[in-house]
Amino acid sequence: MPTLTIDNQTVEAPDGATILEAAQAAGIHIPTMCYLKGFAPSTSCMVCVVRVEGVKSLVPACGAMAMDQMHVTTDSDEIRAARQAAIELLLSDHLGDCIGPCQMGCPAGMNIPLMLRHIAAGDDRAAIEVIKREIPLPAILGRICPAPCEKVCRRAKIDQAVSICRLKRFAADIDLDSGEPFMPVERSNKSKTVAIIGAGPCGLSAAYYLACEGIACVVYDEHARPGGAVRYGPIDRKVLPIDVVERETGQLLKHNMTFQPQQRIGKDVAFDTLCRDFDAVLVAAGDPMLYDRNEFALDVKDDHIRVNRQTYATSRKGVFAAGGAIGSRQWAVRAVADGKEAARSIAAYLEGKPLVSKKPFNSRMGALSQEEHKALLTTANAEPRHEPDEPTAGLNNADARAEARRCLHCDCRKAENCRLRDLASELNARQNQWAGQRKTMRIDFGRDCVVYESGKCIQCGLCIQTARKADETTGLAFVGRGFAMRIGVPFEKTLSEAIARAGAECVANCPTGALAFDDPPQDTENQKQDTGNESFRQ
Numbered sequence: 318m319p320t321l322t323i324d325n326q327t328v329e330a331p332d333g334a335t336i337l338e339a340a341q342a343a344g345i346h347i348p349t350m351c352y353l354k355g356f357a358p359s360t361s362c363m364v365c366v367v368r369v370e371g372v373k374s375l376v377p378a379c380g381a382m383a384m385d386q387m388h389v390t391t392d393s394d395e396i397r398a399a400r401q402a403a404i405e406l407l408l409s410d411h412l413g414d415c416i417g418p419c420q421m422g423c424p425a426g427m428n429i430p431l432m433l434r435h436i437a438a439g440d441d442r443a444a445i446e447v448i449k450r451e452i453p454l455p456a457i458l459g460r461i462c463p464a465p466c467e468k469v470c471r472r473a474k475i476d477q478a479v480s481i482c483r484l485k486r487f488a489a490d491i492d493l494d495s496g497e498p499f500m501p502v503e504r505s506n507k508s509k510t511v512a513i514i515g516a517g518p519c520g521l522s523a524a525y526y527l528a529c530e531g532i533a534c535v536v537y538d539e540h541a542r543p544g545g546a547v548r549y550g551p552i553d554r555k556v557l558p559i560d561v562v563e564r565e566t567g568q569l570l571k572h573n574m575t576f577q578p579q580q581r582i583g584k585d586v587a588f589d590t591l592c593r594d595f596d597a598v599l600v601a602a603g604d605p606m607l608y609d610r611n612e613f614a615l616d617v618k619d620d621h622i623r624v625n626r627q628t629y630a631t632s633r634k635g636v637f638a639a640g641g642a643i644g645s646r647q648w649a650v651r652a653v654a655d656g657k658e659a660a661r662s663i664a665a666y667l668e669g670k671p672l673v674s675k676k677p678f679n680s681r682m683g684a685l686s687q688e689e690h691k692a693l694l695t696t697a698n699a700e701p702r703h704e705p706d707e708p709t710a711g712l713n714n715a716d717a718r719a720e721a722r723r724c725l726h727c728d729c730r731k732a733e734n735c736r737l738r739d740l741a742s743e744l745n746a747r748q749n750q751w752a753g754q755r756k757t758m759r760i761d762f763g764r765d766c767v768v769y770e771s772g773k774c775i776q777c778g779l780c781i782q783t784a785r786k787a788d789e790t791t792g793l794a795f796v797g798r799g800f801a802m803r804i805g806v807p808f809e810k811t812l813s814e815a816i817a818r819a820g821a822e823c824v825a826n827c828p829t830g831a832l833a834f835d836d837p838p839q840d841t842e843n844q845k846q847d848t849g850n851e852s853f854r855q
């Protein structure tokens with residue numbers, strides 16, 4: 318039984334153990350990517366490198382044996398830099414978007430592709446749940462949003478952008494008309510209260526997300542009804558009827574909040590009173606006339622309150638500001654996004670927690686070639702964009718389902734469960750650090766919704782080993798050479814035949830989105846079949 322030191326800790330390793338196994342047994346974390354317990358190490362990613370005293374270069378801990386008298390260091394600037402470089406090399410030719418361009422382009426960061434898949438599948442309740450995670454007023458925004466998401470929708474490069482905004486409106490209208498609109502589960506009451514100044518999109522959004530966190534709000538507004546600019550602003554009422562504003566804001570007020578109409582802060586209620594009586598105050602009104610520096614005692618510049626752009630905290634403890642209060646907000650969606658982010662910051666402040674604001678790593682494919690567009694289009698409805706009969710009308714049921722199926726599914730099927738993405742986030746890896754030759758994009762569909770995307774494969778070989786362990790008759794193999802090497806199926810078989818038994822295990826063991834599950838089959842003519850794709854065969 319070899320005895321070695323790992324990070325100055327004496328460790329007794331079982332005979333035949335690797336450095337990684339010895340470290341794990343001693344509770345010492347070494348990041349891994351291509352390694353999986355019970356499988357032969359391929360030592361292909363070099364993310365697990367460590368320094369062994371007396372050895373010139375760093376060694377992969379998953380493949381090197383633990384030896385008696387060894388001195389191992391698992392963490393240092395040099396090691397972290399090497400791990401970061403290893404991930405950056407894998408990313409240099411990686412062909413995938415972790416999240417879709419549309420979601421990146423949405424100021425509220427809504428998971429648009431997921432909403433579209435739910436609408437395509439006819440699951441409108443799931444669609445509204447996805448929407449309301451980020452946008453609490455979708456029937457209103459679905460009528461007036463300038464849809465920056467559609468400007469960056471990849472489908473526009475093929476024909477026309479997916480009608481994202483109208484589909485959001487479609488799901489929101491169904492929900493509002495349902496008689497039982499979606500109510501999120503609110504966390505248990507935290508006995509904290511927040512005063513919100515302004516019942517426009519920003520203030521209402523903040524109140525909604527604070528209510529979800531179990532924090533009660535009192536929303537003050539100088540007007541008689543909630544809605545702010547979307548109710549009282551110069552908006553064409555054929556585009557946004559008052560009835561929609563009334564119903565959607567009314568639904569929102571059913572959450573844990575109280576609306577205080579016709580209250581001008583500084584005149585009817587003193588600002589200091591709010592600061593004294595509430596655990597936090599959010600200034601969400603866009604009217605700069607409200608911001609009398611003397612009354613509010615806040616730092617102001619050019620008629621706008623100055624805040625920390627990460628936390629929305631003002632110069633005064635416990636006072637936050639967002640939306641039109643901190644800058645010009647031409648788009649209601651931007652105000653809604655501000656309100657949501659400010660609410661999350663206030664909730665963290667009230668719980669005495671730091672605001673975790675580090676964004677996860679996002680791989681980007683950038684502009685695609687015609688061939689790549691063609692590959693993506695195989696997964697979607699090829700019809701042109703569906704338009705309503707009247708420009709201000711919504712989509713009918715059949716058109717909405719068909720329109721949602723036009724989405725190319727640019728987002729990754731494993732975005733929430735990808736070791737490459739997690740490690741890229743953890744190690745602050747940059748995608749364009751090394752110039753890599755672009756991989757070929759192939760998308761192959763197999764049995765039981767298994768999808769293989771060659772552009773996301775890191776050639777770790779875990780799927781090949783998994784199929785072999787499951788005694789698959791055909792199994793998988795590396796095909797091609799050098800840069801063109803990829804996973805393929807021998808003997809002119811299909812993906813379904815290759816991993817008939819081990820499909821789910823291959824998906825689970827694949828560390829990236831290269832092997833993933835597609836969405837469940839939809840009850841449509843557009844079901845994806847086993848492609849039997851010639852390109853997949855050896």
Ligand code: SF4
Pocket residue numbers: 411412413414415416679680729730731732733735736737738773829830831
């Ligand atoms: S495989 Fe991972 S890194 Fe690549 S696009 Fe998918 S989630 Fe992002």
Ligand code: SF4
Pocket residue numbers: 417418419420429430469470471472479481723724725726727728
């Ligand atoms: S095609 Fe779909 S996933 Fe891609 S950008 Fe457009 S809406 Fe988003």
Ligand code: SF4
Pocket residue numbers: 773774775776777778779780781804826827828829831832
């Ligand atoms: S498809 Fe196979 S070889 Fe490629 S990353 Fe996934 S498990 Fe590894």
Ligand code: FES
Pocket residue numbers: 348349350351352359360361362363364365366377378379380
């Ligand atoms: S080389 Fe060890 S985890 Fe990849």
